[in-house]
Amino acid sequence: MKNKIFNLVSSLKYLILLMIIVTLFAGMVYLVAQQLLRQNANEIPTQEAMSVIYKLSSGVPLSDFSKTDNIDMLATLEPFFQIYDSSKVLVTSSAVIGTTTPIVPNGVLLYVDEAGLANNVTWQPKTRVRAAIVVMPINDKNFTGYVVGGRSLKETEIIIDKLLVVSALGWAASEFLVIISFILLNNWRSKKIS
Numbered sequence: 001m002k003n004k005i006f007n008l009v010s011s012l013k014y015l016i017l018l019m020i021i022v023t024l025f026a027g028m029v030y031l032v033a034q035q036l037l038r039q040n041a042n043e044i045p046t047q048e049a050m051s052v053i054y055k056l057s058s059g060v061p062l063s064d065f066s067k068t069d070n071i072d073m074l075a076t077l078e079p080f081f082q083i084y085d086s087s088k089v090l091v092t093s094s095a096v097i098g099t100t101t102p103i104v105p106n107g108v109l110l111y112v113d114e115a116g117l118a119n120n121v122t123w124q125p126k127t128r129v130r131a132a133i134v135v136m137p138i139n140d141k142n143f144t145g146y147v148v149g150g151r152s153l154k155e156t157e158i159i160i161d162k163l164l165v166v167s168a169l170g171w172a173a174s175e176f177l178v179i180i181s182f183i184l185l186n187n188w189r190s191k192k193i194s
Helices: 002-040 041-055 106-115 153-193
Strands: 080-085 089-094 119-126 129-139 144-152
Touching: 002 153, 041 080, 041 129, 041 144, 106 129, 119 153, 129 153
Parallel strands: none
Antiparallel strands: 080 089, 080 144, 119 129, 129 144
16 A cells, blocks of 8 residues: 555656646747747838938938828837937937827937947837837938837737737646546556556
8 A cells, every 4th residue: 555655656746747847848839939929020120220220321301201101009000110319309200109209218229329239129108009119320421319110019919919828728738638648657557566
């Protein structure tokens, strides 16, 4: 009897270890896929920012940028841009939320100064409005400042939510198979010992 209890306790340790490994693996797969989706969301904002920088560097006057259509961040997935001068003051923007123009937090622009690199962040200027934005510095004879390219994360976040559900279902199915395998293996071993 003691031997059976010892074998059961020993087997339960392996079961728990295997369930932990399955959980860690499922979490890792979800995390990698989620990060790939989120990083991919930076592609269009980067293109938007680079396009504006190219136009500014080519001599397109700032006044031409103010003639663009407003992109309502709450209503559309279209990419938008903002241009800030070297004092971090908004010069022009295609982004609006309703009738107001959102302003990128100053720290996002400061990071570009400190790091000397583009800054990719998730920006939430208002509840229910989240965007992937890329802030790039521009320093040439025509203009010195910052260009922000952005796009709503709405669709990306819907896909990430679906990924979470699929990952959770895959994890639950894997754990179920581990438990069933454990029960069947224990039954087989107990019959073999008897």
